[in-house]
Amino acid sequence: MASTVPELKPSSRLLLGPGPSMVHPRVLRAMSTPLLGHLDPEFLVIMNEVQGMLRTVFQTENPFTIAISGTGSAGMEAALVNVVEPGDKVIVCVAGVFGARLAEIVGRCGGQLVKLEVPWGQVFTLDRIEEALRKEGRVRAVAIVHAETSTGAQQPLDGLGKLCRDHGALLVVDAVTSLGGVPVEVDRNGIDVCYSGTQKCLSCPPGLAPLTFSPRALELVRARKHKVQSWYLDVSMIADYWADGKRAYHHTAPISMVYALRESLRLVLEEGLEPRFARHRRHSAAVMAGLAELGCTPNAAEGHRLPSLNCVRTPEGVNDEAPIRKALLADHGIEIGGGLGPLVGKIWRIGLMGESSRQEHVLAVLAALEQALARTGRAVAPGAAVSAALKTYAR
Amino acid sequence: MASTVPELKPSSRLLLGPGPSMVHPRVLRAMSTPLLGHLDPEFLVIMNEVQGMLRTVFQTENPFTIAISGTGSAGMEAALVNVVEPGDKVIVCVAGVFGARLAEIVGRCGGQLVKLEVPWGQVFTLDRIEEALRKEGRVRAVAIVHAETSTGAQQPLDGLGKLCRDHGALLVVDAVTSLGGVPVEVDRNGIDVCYSGTQKCLSCPPGLAPLTFSPRALELVRARKHKVQSWYLDVSMIADYWADGKRAYHHTAPISMVYALRESLRLVLEEGLEPRFARHRRHSAAVMAGLAELGCTPNAAEGHRLPSLNCVRTPEGVNDEAPIRKALLADHGIEIGGGLGPLVGKIWRIGLMGESSRQEHVLAVLAALEQALARTGRAVAPGAAVSAALKTYAR
Missing domain, CATH: 3.90.1150.10 (Aspartate Aminotransferase, domain 1)
Structure with a gap:
């Protein structure tokens, strides 16, 4: 069977679904660039450039702003496995498939799930979340979807960061379908952990998950009592891999995808x-x-x-x-x-x-x-x- | 800073390190192909073709033979998080960095680690492993590196599958630096779980991890008492995503990387x-x-x-x-x-x-x-x- 697989000849498509979106020819061309080694000094410069552009797009100064070597769902998992320790209470706001997925992953981290729900297509009020924070006492994190890909609803984030901070909780935001198309404003909104995917508003093929952690969130990760359950997504090791001047080998970055993301971020910033x-x-x-x-x-x-x-x-x-x-x-x-x-x-x-x-x-x-x-x-x-x-x- | 990131102009490299290896121009070209949606009927055919060719390269009939949406290390983690439940005894053979990584991940899965060691650069005898199996009683799995990338040693696999089976243990093999360059022979060697990376002997850019599970291994995953701790790498859900005629949405496959892997596998099979x-x-x-x-x-x-x-x-x-x-x-x-x-x-x-x-x-x-x-x-x-x-x- 195998030897008879024909030439790759996919039909031409206009991609107007929930992702992937159309990819600019410059991004396609970047992907066909011959590879550098992932520890090549020139590739390390490229990693720095990608980090800088991701900070601009996330609208953050967070030093830890990188691309996880997996798709958006890996970004979601990286966000939660690092933040949640067994027994931690986590409030998850569910108004669609991706909120439900957050809840599912909190459970797999051994977190104590507090699920808030509104009908699909609706959004959460600040009051509702504040009420839950008051009632639950010590909460490790509030996790919420900014752009719910299953319903098309955009969750307002105004005031949420401050609210979480006042209650000693981290704010984790899913920006998979918003980053690069809708303001996410990580710093202004007081978001501690934010992740996205490349194949949505960034118009890069799927395969990487932009991710940013506030210094406060990273500190909490480094002070964990238990090891992060995922070695692949352990942010403290990934931070050492992406840290300029350190580059401690962790895994082999998906070089061609990093080329693609770099080019798509250049296009985003050229447009403004x-x-x-x-x-x-x-x-x-x-x-x-x-x-x-x-x-x-x-x-x-x-x-x-x-x-x-x-x-x-x-x-x-x-x-x-x-x-x-x-x-x-x-x-x-x-x-x-x-x-x-x-x-x-x-x-x-x-x-x-x-x-x-x-x-x-x-x-x-x-x-x-x-x-x-x-x-x-x-x-x-x-x-x-x-x-x-x-x-x-x-x- | 961000807007000043220049055109991508990496130097030309001859890649003769431990990976990535050189990539054939046909593979680079495949990556620059405009994208199909990941649930497009044409993409589903491509997924089937990749599975078929991976089976040929792994030398297996295992229906569950896919590419994990992450690098080789994600393949390692996928192998272990699915197989190991908390408390399970796992024998890990350590003769280099990647054996040590297996041991580390077993610990993060809550497994009871039994570490066998030989000096780096050496390999394990069948007797040594048999002795451990006899001594330890009920063992869930034996994990071993076929091609230890940190030392250049090739572990013989002859007889190991049968030995594990006789003791009721699964055999998990790291073939990151062997698949496509050295015979792995999953079925003949009685390997239950085998993973690799794309950027080594398959000469595809890094970003995917070929993975195969024997029916026996998949059955054990489906009969687990605890949920797999990783949602992203949960093989029972990934199986439903890759299963022909099912394609239950799980995550968005890295389409361009799948194009690349398809072309690199075609090249492997054209050569034989x-x-x-x-x-x-x-x-x-x-x-x-x-x-x-x-x-x-x-x-x-x-x-x-x-x-x-x-x-x-x-x-x-x-x-x-x-x-x-x-x-x-x-x-x-x-x-x-x-x-x-x-x-x-x-x-x-x-x-x-x-x-x-x-x-x-x-x-x-x-x-x-x-x-x-x-x-x-x-x-x-x-x-x-x-x-x-x-x-x-x-x-």
């Missing part, structure tokens, strides 16, 4: 954070206007909708949405996401992240959806969705 | 395993003959020397070897490895793995070493090392 955030908001507004014309309603609570991942309820009367997504892929090469868990069959998730967040992609996905819906026999006014989007751009 | 193993032996013999002319002696025990990673004691009188390695890098762009741990300053590790294992590279590194040694004032006969290598090729 504020213009990039504004671009994400602009195209989100346009696609949401068009989707409304198609009978789709926003899934996340008003005022808390992620511009990077546009989640909408499928139009009334569409009882089986999978064939529509399949038609988009087959007829137009466009990928969008469906729902996860209780939202299977009920929502579409349209990612306009990084390179995917462009006017031509907004028009393409609206036109394709309109045609696919018309083909199911629905009354759809031709061009109405695209027109609505263009009206938004004209404002 | 046996010719590839013979090529590694041939160039190893040549480089070792040349190194002997330079006054280097083999580090690993006679008859147990890895052809993929040629480790030699530095010549007598060379008290500081680091400047010589630096000269190789600065003057010739050639990377070789120094020693780790107690072998710092005492050995060189010359990797001839995958694409690095070629006649021109053997000649290049010998010539460069000869010149660098001559420059330190040693009496070196010009051309003697290269001639010795060429004589070996002529045999």
Whole structure:
């Protein structure tokens, strides 16, 4: 069997799902660069450059700001296994798949889980979290998802860092679907531990997880009573590997992926954070206007909708949405996401992240959806969705 | 700072250290291929193809044969966290850095560690392991390194699988520096769990860890009393993600790295395993003959020397070897490895793995070493090392 595997010839895709997003040709080219050794002096410079750019994107001064050698989920695990010791109480805010995953991992760390829940698509108020902190007494950490990829809701972070600090708890934030597309502002928000993935708003292929720890969080890790259960994700060793002038061998960094991340971060900074955030908001507004014309309603609570991942309820009367997504892929090469868990069959998730967040992609996905819906026999006014989007751009 | 990061312009390198090895242009090109989504039907086919080729290279029929989304060390951790439950007795054979790492991770899994040791560079006899198995009673697993990257020793595996099975223990084998360059023969050797890295004899960039579990090992994982402590590396969930027709979402596979691994495996199978193993032996013999002319002696025990990673004691009188390695890098762009741990300053590790294992590279590194040694004032006969290598090729 094996010897008959043919040449790699994937179809061309417009990636407008929950990730990966489109990758800039400069990033693809960077990945095809011949390799340096991972302890080569030139590679050590590259690691420093990546750290510096990640600090800018995270909006932090944290010295420990690196990329974990794994995908976003490895970033989540790295955040928790380092912070949580057996028996530690951890408040986890669950409003979707990724909040639930945080809770699951806290359990696997031997943490004492305090789960707060709101309906999927909603966000948590500061009061709710404060109430829990008051009630629970000594809490090691509060873990919350900034951009819930399963619902499209954006959790406000204002005041949360201070609240956690006042109660002696660390604030752990999942910024997988926000970093580089939505302000995360690690320092201003008082976030102690924040992780992301490369394949969302940074528009780099999946494979690395940007991660930052505040000095306070790192101190707590270094003062742990028990060893971190994961050797691979032990932040105190990883810190020594990434520390300039130290570079204690830990594992072999995924060199080509680091090249890719470096190039994608250069692109982010060439554009500038504020213009990039504004671009994400602009195209989100346009696609949401068009989707409304198609009978789709926003899934996340008003005022808390992620511009990077546009989640909408499928139009009334569409009882089986999978064939529509399949038609988009087959007829137009466009990928969008469906729902996860209780939202299977009920929502579409349209990612306009990084390179995917462009006017031509907004028009393409609206036109394709309109045609696919018309083909199911629905009354759809031709061009109405695209027109609505263009009206938004004209404002 | 961040906005001033310049264009990526790494120097050209001949990678003859302990990894990464040279990467074939076809693999570099594969990585620059625009991405499919990780749940795209076309990507699912690619995952199947990779699994099939990995089975061929591992020489196994194990259905669970995949690539972990992390580097070789993540493969090691995946092997152990799934197999070891708290309190389980695990025999770990330590003869170098990577055996010691296995022991460290067993401890972090809550396993009861039984450490067997031989001097670095030596290998374990079957008798030694049998004695330990008899003495210890119920043992969950025996973990051993096939190719010890820190010493250049190759551990024989003959009979070990049967021995473990007779004692009801799983056999866990580290094949990071052997897979694709030295026969691993998972099924014939009765290995239950075997992992590797991509950046060694497979000549793919680092970032993935090939991993295979025997059905017996997978059954034990599924029957665990405690959840696997790592969510990211939980093999029962990863199995569902890689299982054809199932593809339960777990994490986002590092798509570009999977493209790279697919292409590097195609290259391995185009060459054929046996010719590839013979090529590694041939160039190893040549480089070792040349190194002997330079006054280097083999580090690993006679008859147990890895052809993929040629480790030699530095010549007598060379008290500081680091400047010589630096000269190789600065003057010739050639990377070789120094020693780790107690072998710092005492050995060189010359990797001839995958694409690095070629006649021109053997000649290049010998010539460069000869010149660098001559420059330190040693009496070196010009051309003697290269001639010795060429004589070996002529045999």
